[in-house]
Amino acid sequence: MASQAQIRNFLAHWFQLGKPVVLAENRGQCLPEPIYQNGDYSKSFEDCWHRIMVTGGQDCYLEGTSQSIAAMLSPAWEVTPCARCDMPLAIPIAGPMNYPCPCSDLMSWPNTDMPMPRTAVDNRQHLSDLRQRLTEGNEWSTSESTESYPNG
Incomplete structure (x- = not known):
């Protein structure tokens, strides 16, 4: 069974390639921009998800597919x-x-010359991880340079 998180991820990936969701009851299409913001889904994405879930995903489908979002959630x-x-x-x-x-x-x-669609990146966490690795690398180079080597 596909979870809501998996379906949201599914949609986010296809949105990045310009595929909209066709909404039920002739309510048009939904293609959020931006998809991600601050390491999570954007307000535009959340608004689109809400528009899909108004009908429980019934008769809403990703363009180019025929199964509804409701069916995918079953x-x-x-x-x-x-x-x-x-x-x-x-x-x-x-x-x-x-x-x-x-x-x-x-x-x-598929186009291997382009980056593949991806999930959101938490910039703060990414920068924190980089900072940590740099700090660890700096400690390593500092300890190495303070060691004395015997003259040969």
Whole structure:
């Protein structure tokens, strides 16, 4: 069963390639910009998710697919990487796969010359990790330079 977190991640990846969600009841499409902000989903993404969940995901689907968000959230579906492009793909747990990957209508995808869509990056955590590694590296070089070597 695909969790809400997996479906949100699925959508975020496809949004990065310009694929919108078609909303139920002729409410148009939703393609948030930006998708991420400050290491998490943006307000625009959260607003889009809310618009999807107004109908519980019924009759809302990623453009280029036919399964609804509601169906993907049911126990009959899971999210796995596409064999062709490695992007998240919703597939039925049992039965034949009659649904193409959303990449099937993207003529320039997969494109290994471009960065792959990704999840959010927490800049503060990333900078903290860099600072920690630099501090550890500095301690190593300081201890090495203070050691005395015998003259030979």
